[in-house]
Amino acid sequence: MEIEFVGAAREVTGSCHIVRANGKTVLLDCGLFQGKRADAEAKNRRLPCPVSEIDAVVLSHAHLDHAGRLPFLAHAGYSREIHATKATADLTAIMLADSARIQESDFEHLTRHGRPVEPPLYDIKDAARVEDLMRRHQYGEWFDVVPGLRAKYTDAGHILGSAAVVVEVAENGVTKRVIFSGDVGRPGLPIIRDPEPPTEPADVVLIESTYGDRDHESVAGAREHLAKVVRETASRGGRILIPAFAVGRAQELVYELHILTRAGSIPKVPIVIDSPLATAATGVFEMNADLFDQTEAPIREIEKLFRFDLVSFTNNVTESKALNTRVGPMVIIAGSGMAEGGRIVHHLVHGAADPRNTILIVGFQAEHTLGRRIVERQPTIKVFGQEVELRAQVEVLNGYSAHADRTELASWIGAVRRTSPALKQVYLVHGEVKAQDAFAAKLRADGYSVTCPEPGNKISV
Numbered sequence: 001m002e003i004e005f006v007g008a009a010r011e012v013t014g015s016c017h018i019v020r021a022n023g024k025t026v027l028l029d030c031g032l033f034q035g036k037r038a039d040a041e042a043k044n045r046r047l048p049c050p051v052s053e054i055d056a057v058v059l060s061h062a063h064l065d066h067a068g069r070l071p072f073l074a075h076a077g078y079s080r081e082i083h084a085t086k087a088t089a090d091l092t093a094i095m096l097a098d099s100a101r102i103q104e105s106d107f108e109h110l111t112r113h114g115r116p117v118e119p120p121l122y123d124i125k126d127a128a129r130v131e132d133l134m135r136r137h138q139y140g141e142w143f144d145v146v147p148g149l150r151a152k153y154t155d156a157g158h159i160l161g162s163a164a165v166v167v168e169v170a171e172n173g174v175t176k177r178v179i180f181s182g183d184v185g186r187p188g189l190p191i192i193r194d195p196e197p198p199t200e201p202a203d204v205v206l207i208e209s210t211y212g213d214r215d216h217e218s219v220a221g222a223r224e225h226l227a228k229v230v231r232e233t234a235s236r237g238g239r240i241l242i243p244a245f246a247v248g249r250a251q252e253l254v255y256e257l258h259i260l261t262r263a264g265s266i267p268k269v270p271i272v273i274d275s276p277l278a279t280a281a282t283g284v285f286e287m288n289a290d291l292f293d294q295t296e297a298p299i300r301e302i303e304k305l306f307r308f309d310l311v312s313f314t315n316n317v318t319e320s321k322a323l324n325t326r327v328g329p330m331v332i333i334a335g336s337g338m339a340e341g342g343r344i345v346h347h348l349v350h351g352a353a354d355p356r357n358t359i360l361i362v363g364f365q366a367e368h369t370l371g372r373r374i375v376e377r378q379p380t381i382k383v384f385g386q387e388v389e390l391r392a393q394v395e396v397l398n399g400y401s402a403h404a405d406r407t408e409l410a411s412w413i414g415a416v417r418r419t420s421p422a423l424k425q426v427y428l429v430h431g432e433v434k435a436q437d438a439f440a441a442k443l444r445a446d447g448y449s450v451t452c453p454e455p456g457n458k459i460s461v
């Protein structure tokens with residue numbers, strides 16, 4: 001079999017790897033490239049290979065950098081199966097519809113302001129086509145992808161439905177296995193189960209390396225830190241403004257605040273989810289509660305994890321705007337996660353200059369984003385073209401990261417090596433150059449043979 005690295009090669013977005021075997025072509029993921037607009041735009045419009053050649057897609061999880069170009073494939077005529085876990089298929093449906101809506105409204109906005117801009121990559125109809133192509137699978141069950149190639153998912157513990165993929169190819173009487181980690185989560189993350197490294201013997205492994213060069217604060221430490229931020233901000237009478245990814249992070253925060261409230265560790269402060277996508281994602285979480293981590297006592301004991309007396313969900317822009325006139329402490333959770341768009345931007349315009357408030361950063365903030373400028377505590381930030389003084393407190397919590405850190409990634413690959421006596425090569429994907437080089441050096445010191453493939457590199461297994 002041959003594997004070609006198309007995206008998330010020496011970078012973190014655009015996850016896509018092509019597996020060719022027995023005359024068939026299968027894509028592992030088909031993610032969106034994100035980052036500087038012109039650069040990402042050009043990469044996103046280049047198909048991984050001609051659509052007519054693609055026989056199937058196997059998806060690791062619903063994040064846009066893994067699934068976000070599927071509607072572009074559908075737009076170009078792709079009409080074969082897309083395999084995913086059930087929860088991934090459910091989440092992908094709402095995320096792709098949201099992505100299509102954002103692209104359409106960005107396009108309208110920029111066109112109205114006379115800016116030359118390419119039409120959207122896809123529209124809501126293309127996103128709906130993807131939904132029709134989805135084939136849902138349980139964790140731990142083999143499924144046939146194309147003749148001579150089958151696959152199996154194990155829980156990646158990264159977001160709801162996330163999976164590592166075992167790809168097994170029988171070709172010319174020889175069976176080979178590739179393990180693709182997808183994005184690896186962390187033990188102890190709220191709600192979702194701990195990562196479960198596949199136990200099938202692998203010949204090669206493709207593993208993500210986003211945080212291959214550093215370790216995170218512990219999840220327990222993050223909960224303590226969150227409690228402290230809420231207590232201190234509430235005592236000042238301020239608001240806690242949290243730019244958060246709508247899928248996963250928003251639900252985890254509500255869950256954590258629920259636990260802290262029940263324990264009396266924080267005062268009773270209203271919690272507002274001001275994001276239509278987060279509201280929809282919360283519904284998907286509730287539909288897939290069978291996947292929650294039953295080793296966490298609150299999961300077993302609390303019937304309504306995300307809906308309790310302090311929580312409210314805004315239904316429209318009018319309700320969102322009305323929050324500006326409410327007085328007293330409150331927590332506002334809104335997208336987007338890097339404050340590049342979405343309703344959080346409006347809350348920052350109103351709240352960033354008030355020293356009683358706290359802006360709480362809970363996720364990775366890429367360069368050139370508003371979130372990053374807040375993390376850097378710049379004295380003023382530019383929002384909607386207007387300068388706003390940044391006088392609110394800024395707190396950064398990295399313990400809720402959905403990605404394994406260096407130690408956790410090493411432990412994941414260590415588990416795979418123990419069950420893979422014929423493991424020949426480890427390929428690092430989904431990481432920036434600096435993180436990959438550091439992680440490759442660590443793995444080599446531990447006796448692995450490691451490569452960091454460049455886009456377009458092909459290997460035979």
Ligand SMILES: [Zn+2]
Nearest residue numbers: 061063158183
């Ligand atoms: Zn992910």
